[in-house]
Amino acid sequence: xxxxxxxxxxxxxxxxxxxxxxxxxxxxxxxxxxxxxxxxxxxxxxxxxxxxxxxxxxxxxxxxxxxxxxxxxxxxxxxxxxxxxxxxxxxxxxxxxxxxxxxxxxxxxxxxxxxxxxxxxxxxxxxxxxxxxxxxxxxxxxxxxxxxxxxxxxxxxxxxxxxxxxxxxxxxxxxxxxxxxxxxxxxxxxxxxxxxxxxxxxxxxxxxxxxxxxxxxxxxxxxxxxxxxxxxxxxxxxxxxxxxxxxxxxxxxxxxxxxxxxxxxxxxxxxxxxxxxxxxxxxxxxxxxxxxxxxxxxxxxxxxxxxxxxxxxxxxxxxxxxxxxxxxxxxxxxxxxxxxxxxxxxxxxxxxxxxxxxxxxxxxxxxxxxxxxxxxxxxxxxxxxxxxxxxxxxxxxxxxxxxxxxxxxxxxxxxxxxxxx
Amino acid sequence: xxxxxxxxxxxxxxxxxxxxxxxxxxxxxxxxxxxxxxxxxxxxxxxxxxxxxxxxxxxxxxxxxxxxxxxxxxxxxxxxxxxxxxxxxxxxxxxxxxxxxxxxxxxxxxxxxxxxxxxxxxxxxxxxxxxxxxxxxxxxxxxxxxxxxxxxxxxxxxxxxxxxxxxxxxxxxxxxxxxxxxxxxxxxxxxxxxxxxxxxxxxxxxxxxxxxxxxxxxxxxxxxxxxxxxxxxxxxxxxxxxxxxxxxxxxxxxxxxxxxxxxxxxxxxxxxxxxxxxxxxxxxxxxxxxxxxxxxxxxxxxxxxxxxxxxxxxxxxxxxxxxxxxxxxxx
Numbered sequence: 001x002x003x004x005x006x007x008x009x010x011x012x013x014x015x016x017x018x019x020x021x022x023x024x025x026x027x028x029x030x031x032x033x034x035x036x037x038x039x040x041x042x043x044x045x046x047x048x049x050x051x052x053x054x055x056x057x058x059x060x061x062x063x064x065x066x067x068x069x070x071x072x073x074x075x076x077x078x079x080x081x082x083x084x085x086x087x088x089x090x091x092x093x094x095x096x097x098x099x100x101x102x103x104x105x106x107x108x109x110x111x112x113x114x115x116x117x118x119x120x121x122x123x124x125x126x127x128x129x130x131x132x133x134x135x136x137x138x139x140x141x142x143x144x145x146x147x148x149x150x151x152x153x154x155x156x157x158x159x160x161x162x163x164x165x166x167x168x169x170x171x172x173x174x175x176x177x178x179x180x181x182x183x184x185x186x187x188x189x190x191x192x193x194x195x196x197x198x199x200x201x202x203x204x205x206x207x208x209x210x211x212x213x214x215x216x217x218x219x220x221x222x223x224x225x226x227x228x229x230x231x232x233x234x235x236x237x238x239x240x241x242x243x244x245x246x247x248x249x250x251x252x253x254x255x256x257x258x259x260x261x262x263x264x265x266x267x268x269x270x271x272x273x274x275x276x277x278x279x280x281x282x283x284x285x286x287x288x289x290x291x292x293x294x295x296x297x298x299x300x301x302x303x304x305x306x307x308x309x310x311x312x313x314x315x316x317x318x319x320x321x322x323x324x325x326x327x328x329x330x331x332x333x334x335x336x337x338x339x340x341x342x343x344x345x346x347x348x349x350x351x352x353x354x355x356x357x358x359x360x361x362x363x364x365x366x367x368x369x370x371x372x373x374x375x376x377x378x379x380x381x382x383x384x385x386x387x388x389x390x391x392x393x394x395x396x397x398x399x400x401x402x403x404x405x406x407x408x409x410x411x412x413x414x415x416x417x418x419x420x421x
Numbered sequence: 422x423x424x425x426x427x428x429x430x431x432x433x434x435x436x437x438x439x440x441x442x443x444x445x446x447x448x449x450x451x452x453x454x455x456x457x458x459x460x461x462x463x464x465x466x467x468x469x470x471x472x473x474x475x476x477x478x479x480x481x482x483x484x485x486x487x488x489x490x491x492x493x494x495x496x497x498x499x500x501x502x503x504x505x506x507x508x509x510x511x512x513x514x515x516x517x518x519x520x521x522x523x524x525x526x527x528x529x530x531x532x533x534x535x536x537x538x539x540x541x542x543x544x545x546x547x548x549x550x551x552x553x554x555x556x557x558x559x560x561x562x563x564x565x566x567x568x569x570x571x572x573x574x575x576x577x578x579x580x581x582x583x584x585x586x587x588x589x590x591x592x593x594x595x596x597x598x599x600x601x602x603x604x605x606x607x608x609x610x611x612x613x614x615x616x617x618x619x620x621x622x623x624x625x626x627x628x629x630x631x632x633x634x635x636x637x638x639x640x641x642x643x644x645x646x647x648x649x650x651x652x653x654x655x656x657x658x659x660x661x662x663x664x665x666x667x668x669x670x671x672x673x674x675x676x677x678x679x680x681x682x683x684x685x686x687x688x689x690x691x692x693x694x695x696x697x698x699x700x701x702x703x704x705x706x707x708x709x710x711x712x713x714x715x716x717x718x719x720x721x722x723x724x725x726x727x728x729x730x731x732x733x734x735x736x737x738x739x740x741x742x743x744x745x746x747x748x749x750x751x752x
Contacts, residue, residue, distance in 0.1 A: 090712050093500035097491075097719060112498045195585065204694045205713075254584050258607035258694045267585065388498055393715035396696045416715060 044324040046077040047103035047331065050092065052314065053084045054154075058347040066340060074330040101319045103328055110142070110150035110315045111385040120318040122148035125329045130336035133354040138313055141379045150382065151332065152313040152353040154345045157370040157377050158214050159309065160299040161268060161278040163292055166196060170274070175297040178304040179219075179242060182275070186251035189274035198251035200273035201243060206260035208398040209380060209391050213310045214277050215239045217378050219302040223390075224381045229417040231390075232410040239302075240398075240406035247402050257399030268292070279312075280370060284349040287366075296369050309370075311377025313353060390417045485730075492723035500719060510724035513716075519698040519706075527682070527702040529613060534620035534681045538628050539673060541621065543666075546632030567626035575690035578619045582606050582691075606691055612700045616691050620681060627680075628673045635669025636662070671744055675737055682733050703729050 049067075053059045060082045067078040081102070083091050088107060095101050101118065113119050122131050126148070131139070134152065142150030162175050170189045176182040186198025202211055216222065221235035230236070247256050253267055265282055267273040271292050276282075277299065286292055298307035316335065318328045335341055342360045345352055351370055352358050358374065361367050381387045393416045401409035467474075495506035514520070549560055566574060581589050582605035590602040605615040639662060647657045663670075685704050692700045701709065707729060711722030 093712065093719060096500035097496070097502065116497050116499050116501045116503075118499065118501065205696045206694075208696075254602070255604050255607040257696065258604075260694050263694070270586075272585065385498075389715050389717060392713065392717055396714060399696045420715075 042323050044103070044321070044327050045075075046079060047324055047327045048079040048081065049104045049106070049331075050081050050083060050088070050095070050102040051106040052088050052108075053082050054348040054350070058344075062344050062347060066334070066344075069340075070331065070334055073334060074327070076327040076330055078331065101321070103321060103324050104316055104318055104331060106153060106314060106316050108312075108314045109382060109388045109391075110317045111144050111383055112388045113317055113319075114144040114147075114149040115385040118319055119149045120320055120325070120328065122151070125318045125325060125332060126151060127329065127333045127336070130332055130354075133336060133356055135353060135355060135358070135375060137311065137375060137377060137379070138353050141313070141381075141383050142315070144383055144385070149317060150313075150315040151317065153316045153335075153341075154348060154350040155311055155313040155353050155374065155377075156279045156281070156350050157309045157311050157373050158210070158277050158279050158299070159369055159373075160275065160297045161282065162275045162295050162297065163268070163271065163273065164295050165271070165293050166192070166274040167295075175295060176275075176300045178300050179302050182300045183246065183249075183251070186246065186275065187249065190251045195272055197253045197267055197273040198275065199246060200259075200264040200267045200276040201246060201252040201256040202259045202261045202264035203243070203256050203399040203402065204258050204260040204263070205395040205399070206262065207395070209394040210261070210310060210312065211277060212240070212243075212394065212398055213378075213380055214299055215243065217308040217310060218299050222378070223387070224384065229390075229414055231417055232407070232414040237407050237410055240401050240410060242302075244402055244406055255402075257402040268294075280351060280367065281349045283366060298369075298373070307373075309373040309377050311374060311379050313379070313382075386417060386420045389420045393417075488723050488726055491720060492727050494720045494723075496719040498717045506720055510718070510720040511727075513718075513721050514710075514725045514728060519701075523698055523701050523703055523706045526613065526700060530617065530620065530688070530702050531678060531682050533613075533617045534624060535674060535677045537617070537621045538624040538677060539670070542625055542628035542632050542673070545625070546629050546636055549629065549633055550636045563626050563629055565626075566623050571623060571684075571686040572690060574623055575619060575687050578615075578622075579606065579691060582615055607694060609699060612692065612695065616688055616700070619687050619691065620684065623687070624677055624681060628677060631669050631673045632666065635666045638669075639665045675740060678736060678740065679733060682736070703732065 049063065051059065051063050060080075063080040063082060067080050070076065070078045092102075092105055092107060096118070105113075110119065114121075131148065134142075138150075138152040138155065139148055142148050142152060144150070160175065166189055167173075167175075167185075170185070170192055172185050172188060176185050182199065189196050189198040202208070213223070216236050216239050219235050219239045221230075221233055221239055223229065223231060243256075246252050253259055253264065253273065264273070264276055265278065265285075268276040268278070268282070269285060269289060269292060278296075283294075283296065286294055299309065301307055316332075318332075336354065338354075338356050338360060341354060342352060342357050345357065346361075351367065351374055352361055358371060361371060380391070390413070393413055397409060397413060492510055493506060493508075494502050495504045495509070497503055545563075549556065549563070581587055584590065584602050584604045584607065587602075587605070589605070590599075593599045594602065603611060605611050643661055643665075644657060647661055652660070682702075683704055684702075685708065688700070688702055688705045689708065692705065698706060698709065698714075703725065707722050707725040710716050710725055711719050
């Protein structure tokens with residue numbers, strides 16, 4: 001009888017244990033011993049990085065090598081988890097929900113996290129040398145309420161890609177400088193027939209805000225000016241009207257409202273599209289395929305004035321957790337050494353985020369066109385937490401203008417932006 | 422352990438377990454009953470059941486409680502819980518402007534996929550029980566869409582349906598059936614149809630095999646008797662095969678309804694280029710609420726999840742009720 005009772009207790013404990021085990025495992029986030037720093041004041045020896053996967057070949061390889069160097073130089077251990085872009089939003093949200101935030105998270109947004117008080121600012125964890133080296137543009141867009149939280153890991157700048165072979169066939173001698181020229185060129189290319197697409201216009205949910213930013217910036221428009229949302233400004237409505245006109249004239253690919261950026265790139269890579277907005281990773285793919293003879297030029301502006309480009313940067317943000325400051329600071333200290341940050345950027349085919357990086361890449365001819373624009377690139381308002389929601393609203397709604405009214409679409413987005421922040 | 426199976430009821434049950442006085446009476450009762458049956462001590466039985474119970478508690482009950490808890494919380498876009506929301510998340514889901522569209526899509530999706538699957542499977546199962554050369558091969562081939570991952574199958578169909586390069590458009594254009602390509606996934610009037618085709622494609626194997634088993638269970642002598650009585654093939658099918666297939670039909674319908682209702686990868690993959698909720702069902706709606714839409718709200722998504730569970734319970738409940746009712750009336 002005694003033994004039976006004992007076994008009952010054991011069984012009970014086993015049930016409890018299994019149930020608890022399932023709790024941890026059922027979150028999808030995995031049970032990470034990363035931040036088990038124990039009581040406040042105790043120093044964390046192991047920190048966890050959740051990194052976004054820029055490419056299958058390079059991202060994991062870089063971070064694994066980085067973790068090894070980090071361990072050798074500092075004595076701390078870095079656990080690396082590489083997550084695909086499709087999942088990272090969901091994974092990071094789940095981790096924070098379950099109080100299992102990583103120490104460092106690599107994402108394309110930071111302001112909402114800063115607003116929720118989850119992050120360290122630069123004073124706490126970013127070495128002064130590194131901060132001074134980061135390009136002013138990125139410091140500006142990484143600053144929320146006077147404090148620098150969004151430390152950039154790499155950047156990209158958009159440029160205008162055109163297919164030289166198609167241009168020759170259509171009798172176009174130079175890339176367009178104005179929108180009127182772009183429209184005329186697109187008409188000539190479409191007139192070639194055989195499924196040729198004048199301008200590949202992706203307004204689908206993947207990156208509608210990126211494509212539209214390029215267009216409004218080159219018409220003197222913006223998302224926000226002087227702290228106020230101006231999404232439905234006259235300039236922006238005029239811009240979207242122009243895009244709708246291109247779609248209606250059928251000089252774009254079929255159904256631009258439902259074309260994602262990846263699909264537009266595929267059209268250009270297969271030699272079907274004459275023009276597209278691209279960035280350096282697209283150039284890398286094109287160089288690898290050697291199928292398309294392409295040129296890169298500044299994006300045409302509405303009136304032929306100086307071209308502006310959209311800069312995009314992702315962030316490595318540091319989560320406040322008891323006792324992890326030193327290890328996190330050591331992480332940034334190492335990451336922003338030219339050897340590390342530039343190796344990563346080079347392997348992934350992106351652009352630098354530091355002054356020393358711009359110098360380092362200055363002799364790469366293929367990157368010149370982007371590097372020249374980088375210090376003056378305009379970014380989307382990533383320093384406003386409201387943008388994190390406005391961006392999603394833009395992705396889900398902008399395409400609707402192709403079958404409806406551009407003005408009404410932008411009015412709706414303006415209302416959304418004003419209501420969230 | 423083995424000696425405890427022969428143990429007679431303890432005259433002083435629960436001695437030493439005074440820390441749980443409230444549970445004593447029921448334990449005593451259970452022990453006595455077990456003693457009468459004389460098989461295994463209930464506590465030992467509990468031990469054997471422990472892994473299964475743990476699984477149910479950990480994998481079903483605990484997440485359900487967490488889901489309910491999340492649905493009552495107010496969350497930031499980052500996933501940080503900011504406080505309690507009461508029933509606000511539920512109200513927000515019910516007041517969502519696209520809820521009507523989503524519900525209508527769900528009904529169309531489930532009814533169309535399940536109905537077409539059942540009808541096609543009945544025909545195909547009839548074909549596959551006949552013996553013909555290569556039947557084994559065909560039966561294996563039927564399993565393939567079942568064995569392949571849904572995401573892979575969906576991605577394959579995205580390629581097949583593609584506007585510029587898709588083989589379906591290529592074939593239709595070459596045969597001069599159509600003049601310009603069809604935008605199967607981007608044209609609002611085609612999207613649901615294209616998704617239903619994939620839904621049917623992946624639901625067929627399971628349903629066919631359920632029906633093959635059902636057909637195999639029909640005794641030959643009933644058929645012979647009907648033939649002798651002069652029933653036409655159609656009469657035999659309608660009056661004998663189908664009624665005898667009813668258990669198989671019922672199982673196939675209920676399981677398919679649950680399975681198709683909960684289907685996420687097909688709709689998510691085929692519909693990912695379309696903005697808004699025009700072609701979403703309640704399952705992808707729930708996901709988009711949490712991670713893709715401007716709401717980006719875990720709490721609201723959890724509330725939608727609760728509604729989903731209730732919805733499927735109600736639908737299956739109603740279906741089973743109808744089946745029972747028919748059984749009652751047919752006697």
